[in-house]
Amino acid sequence: MSELDTELNGRELAREARELDAADELAGLRARFVLDDAVYLDGNSLGALPVSVPGRLADVVHREWGELRIRSWDESGWWAAPERIGDRIAPLVGAAPGQIVVGDSTSVNVFKALVAAVRMADPAGDGRRDEILVDATTFPTDGYIAESAARMTGRTLRPVTPAEVPAALSDRTAAVLLNHVDYRTGRLHDLPALTAAVHRAGAYIVWDLCHSAGALPVGLDEHGVDLAVGCTYKYLNGGPGSPAYLYVRHDLQPHFDSPLPGWTSHAQPFAMHPSYEPAAGALRGRVGTPDILSMLALEAALDVWYGGREGSAEGSGAGSGAEAEAGTGAGAGTGTGVAIESVRAKSLALTDFFLRCVSAYVPEGRVESLTPAAHAERGSQVALRCDDAGDVMKRLIHQGVIGDFRHPDVLRFGFTPLYVSFTDVERAARVLGETLGSLG
Amino acid sequence: MSELDTELNGRELAREARELDAADELAGLRARFVLDDAVYLDGNSLGALPVSVPGRLADVVHREWGELRIRSWDESGWWAAPERIGDRIAPLVGAAPGQIVVGDSTSVNVFKALVAAVRMADPAGDGRRDEILVDATTFPTDGYIAESAARMTGRTLRPVTPAEVPAALSDRTAAVLLNHVDYRTGRLHDLPALTAAVHRAGAYIVWDLCHSAGALPVGLDEHGVDLAVGCTYKYLNGGPGSPAYLYVRHDLQPHFDSPLPGWTSHAQPFAMHPSYEPAAGALRGRVGTPDILSMLALEAALDVWYGGREGSAEGSGAGSGAEAEAGTGAGAGTGTGVAIESVRAKSLALTDFFLRCVSAYVPEGRVESLTPAAHAERGSQVALRCDDAGDVMKRLIHQGVIGDFRHPDVLRFGFTPLYVSFTDVERAARVLGETLGSLG
Numbered sequence: 001m002s003e004l005d006t007e008l009n010g011r012e013l014a015r016e017a018r019e020l021d022a023a024d025e026l027a028g029l030r031a032r033f034v035l036d037d038a039v040y041l042d043g044n045s046l047g048a049l050p051v052s053v054p055g056r057l058a059d060v061v062h063r064e065w066g067e068l069r070i071r072s073w074d075e076s077g078w079w080a081a082p083e084r085i086g087d088r089i090a091p092l093v094g095a096a097p098g099q100i101v102v103g104d105s106t107s108v109n110v111f112k113a114l115v116a117a118v119r120m121a122d123p124a125g126d127g128r129r130d131e132i133l134v135d136a137t138t139f140p141t142d143g144y145i146a147e148s149a150a151r152m153t154g155r156t157l158r159p160v161t162p163a164e165v166p167a168a169l170s171d172r173t174a175a176v177l178l179n180h181v182d183y184r185t186g187r188l189h190d191l192p193a194l195t196a197a198v199h200r201a202g203a204y205i206v207w208d209l210c211h212s213a214g215a216l217p218v219g220l221d222e223h224g225v226d227l228a229v230g231c232t233y234k235y236l237n238g239g240p241g242s243p244a245y246l247y248v249r250h251d252l253q254p255h256f257d258s259p260l261p262g263w264t265s266h267a268q269p270f271a272m273h274p275s276y277e278p279a280a281g282a283l284r285g286r287v288g289t290p291d292i293l294s295m296l297a298l299e300a301a302l303d304v305w306y307g308g309r310e311g312s313a314e315g316s317g318a319g320s321g322a323e324a325e326a327g328t329g330a331g332a333g334t335g336t337g338v339a340i341e342s343v344r345a346k347s348l349a350l351t352d353f354f355l356r357c358v359s360a361y362v363p364e365g366r367v368e369s370l371t372p373a374a375h376a377e378r379g380s381q382v383a384l385r386c387d388d389a390g391d392v393m394k395r396l397i398h399q400g401v402i403g404d405f406r407h408p409d410v411l412r413f414g415f416t417p418l419y420v421s422f423t424d425v426e427r428a429a430r431v432l433g434e435t436l437g438s439l440g
Numbered sequence: 441m442s443e444l445d446t447e448l449n450g451r452e453l454a455r456e457a458r459e460l461d462a463a464d465e466l467a468g469l470r471a472r473f474v475l476d477d478a479v480y481l482d483g484n485s486l487g488a489l490p491v492s493v494p495g496r497l498a499d500v501v502h503r504e505w506g507e508l509r510i511r512s513w514d515e516s517g518w519w520a521a522p523e524r525i526g527d528r529i530a531p532l533v534g535a536a537p538g539q540i541v542v543g544d545s546t547s548v549n550v551f552k553a554l555v556a557a558v559r560m561a562d563p564a565g566d567g568r569r570d571e572i573l574v575d576a577t578t579f580p581t582d583g584y585i586a587e588s589a590a591r592m593t594g595r596t597l598r599p600v601t602p603a604e605v606p607a608a609l610s611d612r613t614a615a616v617l618l619n620h621v622d623y624r625t626g627r628l629h630d631l632p633a634l635t636a637a638v639h640r641a642g643a644y645i646v647w648d649l650c651h652s653a654g655a656l657p658v659g660l661d662e663h664g665v666d667l668a669v670g671c672t673y674k675y676l677n678g679g680p681g682s683p684a685y686l687y688v689r690h691d692l693q694p695h696f697d698s699p700l701p702g703w704t705s706h707a708q709p710f711a712m713h714p715s716y717e718p719a720a721g722a723l724r725g726r727v728g729t730p731d732i733l734s735m736l737a738l739e740a741a742l743d744v745w746y747g748g749r750e751g752s753a754e755g756s757g758a759g760s761g762a763e764a765e766a767g768t769g770a771g772a773g774t775g776t777g778v779a780i781e782s783v784r785a786k787s788l789a790l791t792d793f794f795l796r797c798v799s800a801y802v803p804e805g806r807v808e809s810l811t812p813a814a815h816a817e818r819g820s821q822v823a824l825r826c827d828d829a830g831d832v833m834k835r836l837i838h839q840g841v842i843g844d845f846r847h848p849d850v851l852r853f854g855f856t857p858l859y860v861s862f863t864d865v866e867r868a869a870r871v872l873g874e875t876l877g878s879l880g
């Protein structure tokens with residue numbers, strides 16, 4: 001393509017981006033975040049700051065901690081925060097209330113879930129079902145923790161690709177740990193079919209939702225998922241290292257036997273009994289004293305999904321009060337103001353448009369998309385294999401296009417439908433094309 | 441004692457309190473906290489808000505998360521926060537740098553430490569040393585987690601009182617988990633002697649420092665402690681549910697085999713290797729992504745020990761700039777501005793004075809102190825057994841004396857030497873006496 005063609009094509013794509021933005025029913029949600037002139041395509045690593053967070057966190061610090069102090073465990077609702085915030089996340093992943101608790105890191109929750117799954121698969125404790133299958137392409141921490149869980153439950157860990165799972169299942173399989181979306185390629189795995197296959201084998205499934213929750217429908221209840229974990233600092237925008245969550249399906253809760261039975265999961269935590277008796281329900285996924293500052297920042301961040309707080313005094317000036325479209329995207333069926341189905345539709349439109357713009361702007365053969373073309377197999381990110389990816393990403397960031405680099409040769413771009421616009425997408429692809437063109 | 445005697449005695453004690461306050465070299469530290477008219481004797485449950493926290497946390501949220509976003513993992517030092525803050529805590533517990541990491545809850549750290557201790561005691565993995573001793577009087581979570589650690593490492597858990605430990609030790613003992621200070625009675629256990637006894641038996645010791653760190657010298661390095669854990673929201677004032685910490689003695693670090701080998705403890709965390717290789721040093725106590733908001737609030741809270749930030753713009757008006765006595769208490773030997781030895785001296789003076797005031801004000805036989813009279817056996821709290829303790833504590837709180845109630849019959853008063861005055865102590869005992877007197 002000649003330079004002139006590229007330029008004409010570019011004008012056309014820029015115009016199209018503006019039209020897509022104008023028609024975007026979620027466009028107003030951008031005002032619920034603190035953003036600047038950069039194109040932020042790293043929300044799959046750390047979500048942007050919601051406008052609702054700073055004021056709420058200041059109140060937690062000054063009034064709830066500073067003034068009420070110890071009384072806040074009751075009076076400010078600190079004690080019940082893990083399950084209350086779990087219920088706020090629930091609609092986003094297709095779960096009815098009472099099945100999610102927030103707390104600890106994703107790694108710690110993977111450990112709880114996987115050990116508990118093995119124990120469910122071997123209720124007599126006689127060592128039957130001696131294998132754990134784990135996604136060989138997973139984010140490494142899941143694999144490391146799975147290895148520890150296998151070692152500590154006397155099981156063998158068997159890494160397989162998600163595609164190999166159906167053939168690898170047998171009556172030896174106790175539990176299977178899979179990622180809903182591959183953190184590197186952005187590939188979305190078939191949660192309903194894989195869950196069903198695991199169940200046919202009589203085993204238990206643990207899904208890691210880190211790269212899907214908040215970006216696309218998960219349908220935990222609908223598909224009969226057993227256990228799930230996820231972080232909250234990507235598409236849920238909870239803040240750096242914000243607490244993770246654990247889902248335990250309602251009917252499995254009486255059988256959830258935690259390897260980390262901390263005092264806050266006790267049936268009577270303040271009776272200080274020397275012997276452990278687990279609480280009923282999802283609460284038995286709790287461990288130690290909840291980490292209140294991070295947890296309540298996350299709770300405020302979730303306001304984004306429930307109507308936002310654009311008009312708050314601490315609103316950082318970003319769109320203060322200008323947008324008030326609570327109910328955007330018709331939240332019916334999800335329990336939230338923002339429907340996850342609308343978010344998914346925009347996510348696919350964004351990644352489709354990005355791939356088109358990349359085709360138009362980037363010299364032929366310079367990058368290769370690792371992200372599946374089929375919508376059913378695509379998460380909310382695009383991963384491009386590229387020589388010198390590390391150097392290229394540095395240059396992009398220098399020009400205000402923030403993605404990230406995954407060793408050794410991947411440019412990773414995350415598209416958070418709540419605040420990424422089509423204009424952002426066109427600009428990112430254009431800057432990428434210019435950068436790769438100038439690098440020759 | 442007649443009412444007149446009590447009143448005369450009371451005038452005398454009030455005068456003495458004022459004199460003790462006037463002579464208190466740590467008195468100025470109170471300005472480093474947000475306090476009100478209440479007498480806050482619950483710092484052993486939730487420490488008061490340090491003046492240094494709100495401004496710093498607002499900066500973390502607005503600038504580091506809101507503006508720098510993902511760049512802050514490097515540029516704002518987020519990634520190294522667990523070990524950096526560990527090094528800030530280290531002098532307070534008598535540890536050289538490089539042995540403490542901050543993160544997770546106390547319960548999770550007890551699990552890491554105890555499993556690692558059992559593995560150290562059985563390097564060949566042949567099941568030798570099949571017992572774990574645990575403090576039978578411990579805060580329950582330690583016992584629950586110890587039971588899980590025993591179950592998952594194939595050991596037998598044997599609860600004993602700390603006094604019974606020396607006799608219970610044998611070549612069957614793998615590890616011993618003890619509390620430095622009993623959360624209920626305030627009894628301080630003999631860490632040097634118990635550590636030495638455990639070592640003579642060839643076993644490993646894990647100390648829980650929740651109720652001692654920040655209130656008295658611990659001397660981890662000096663006494664050759666193997667592993668230790670502690671929370672940071674009591675005498676370290678890190679905020680509700682702030683992250684806990686894990687100490688692994690330097691020479692044991694190569695043998696620390698974590699049951700929670702999350703990705704942030706990997707030797708090359710960003711290489712995303714499918715196989716686990718632990719980092720060198722204390723870093724292998726890390727697990728998942730660090731919880732930045734809570735962790736940096738804790739870091740700011742520790743300013744109290746290093747000179748404070750009373751003059752900060754966000755200083756909440758409490759003592760803004762009026763006090764500037766960095767170096768109070770001659771921090772030589774601890775590496776901090778506030779010497780833990782001075783804190784200990786004041787702590788004992790406070791609890792001594794409280795016990796005297798209680799004797800003077802409280803009707804004979806109405807309460808019984810569970811806290812040892814001997815200084816060597818006393819932490820920084822006083823526990824009084826009292827009929828109707830729950831009701832009595834409610835009345836005290838209503839009158840601005842904040843302690844807490846421990847089921848079934850204990851009034852618990854914690855004395856944080858950084859901000860509790862002798863005048864506070866006299867008032868608390870007087871209100872207690874009046875309350876118990878009026879209750880008949």
